Amino acid sequence: MAYESVRERPHAPFAEMGRREAAEHARWFASTVGERVGSLRSYALAHGCGGPLDLSRESLLPLWSWFLGRSEVARPPGGGPGRLSGESAALARDINVYLCEAVRSAAWGRLSWGCVPGPRSHADANRPALLGFAWDLSMAGDGGEALLGGDREPDPGMLVDVFAHRLSQVPGPGPWRPWGHWGVPLGRDLADTPALEGRLDDLLHRMGDPEAGEEALWTSSEDSRSWRAHREAEARGLRQEACLAAAGRLASAHPGRRWRDYRRAAYVLMGHLLPRRASEAHVSLYLGRLAEETDREVLMCLLDGMEDVPAPAGEDPSAVVRMAREGRGQLAMCATAALGSFDCDEARAELRRRASEPVGNRNVYEVERAVEGLGKVGLAGDLALVEGVAKTRRRDLRGVARRAADFIRNRALGE
Known part of the structure; x- marks a missing residue:
């Protein structure tokens, strides 16, 4: 069975596109991303790729190893760099989309699909791409050839390396925490791990950190970083036991007046989780924080979380x-x-x-x-x-x- 991807939309060469045409093409491309990832997942799993293909960092190694074992590279007469042929080219394009979606998922809303602005001399000008990286970088979504460009030796770990490198270029929540927890999606298998603490750490920073400066001038209160983070804390399917313990440890690790907004956010998150089948040990852990707090505002957040537990x-x-x-x-x-x-x-x-x-x-x-x-x-x-x-x-x-x-x-x- 041949691989069937999304039929490409006819368009002018990217270097010749106007701004409106490039934006329309990018919107169309973004609308096909889910279908491309679904088609790739179904085909790869049906043809021997080890799963699950869940957009996690761990899924990139088996996916790329599987592709290298079946890709075909056509060599032009007389030498020169090879090019992927037929089905391999279509698979490489959708694997590139899968990689972009894995990075976007791990970046937790900091990246979005769009098109690369000019100048037209830029290699990715007018192409659909992930935007939002630091230093005006982008990640072209309609590539694929570049994944096996030239005569490089096939490297099974290449997608993982690209994933890690791109995540290091995602702007973080502030100067107070180094990179280290990015790149591992929150999943059911993580339970109580440093990766989970890293994700909660990022969420708590965003809950307690409203915009400042120029960004606040055009951001409404219902679209602010803090407001979105609070909604995320309510709606995201977190494992209650692991998250309660991790949030308690994070609150304990950030004492003092400087971190009171961070601790308030931790107690708000714990208050959302406590009524959902929390064990007595976790309720006792939460109540134990009362002896550690002296700030009036923080204490009120703690007490609010106890009301229905x-x-x-x-x-x-x-x-x-x-x-x-x-x-x-x-x-x-x-x-x-x-x-x-x-x-x-x-x-x-x-x-x-x-x-x-x-x-x-x-x-x-x-x-x-x-x-x-x-x-x-x-x-x-x-x-x-x-x-x-x-x-x-x-x-x-x-x-x-x-x-x-x-x-x-x-x-x-x-x-």
Whole structure:
């Protein structure tokens, strides 16, 4: 079975293209990338290539070794550099696209498909390419001949070398971390490894680092680097156990005021992961960070993550109780809400004290969180207190108290 790739679109020579024509051709080419990678994957796996071809660095060596074993190079009469012929040329073109996609995937959104701008004397001018490298470099996507150009000895590790070299040219998140973790895609087989920590390290830097300078002038808040990173932390399919432990280690490794935004981002990420089947050991690890933090803003992020996670039996709530009593404003409110995670007498006593306070404009939210916490861990004897709060004139607090009373009744009936 002959290899069938995407039928090439007729176009003028790249050196003669205008800017609009080059952009149209690049858009068409980018629309075919998924089909090209899919065709190459299906054909290679059906003809003896060892998989999986998942755009990872590890897939490049078996793919290129497989291609070298079946490629055909036509030599012109009288000598000269050889050229790939027939099916081999089509395979080489799509392998080049596969390599570009592997680099783009590993660069986590820092590269995008486009076309190389002029001058026309540039070797890749007007060609579809990956853009976004440092130093105005690009990576042509419609190559292939260059992979086996000249009379070089076939090197099975060539794609891996190109992959690593290109990733070293991707602009990083800032001067604070060297290259070293790039190039290994996040996958299920990585579990708890330095590669995973490197990916999380990059994500946390981006979550805590808003744009500055000229870039901020044209970037909207919903398209900023920090905003996109926060959405990524919510949506990406991370392995909860490994990521919780890795994020905890990264937070521990960045103490001090200078890194407080980084630690806040770590606790936001952990807060997203904790409700998703986290083990008691990981919840204890998260709660243990309370003793290490003193910054008010960081502590509030920590407490916010605890709100929907039950604390393990026997976990000491004294640090949270102290913040609920001695803290002010939003810190006290966050600590009071976190007490609803502790099913113990000390936490219930503080929740009762807060819920019994006369309601005023300054403490309404603390009372509301205390009543909500009693709905989670309150006993049958707390029902009268919660029902009394439900008679308030404040509509929001009244609704919270009624729901808490229903939860307490239902638990009492279940027992």
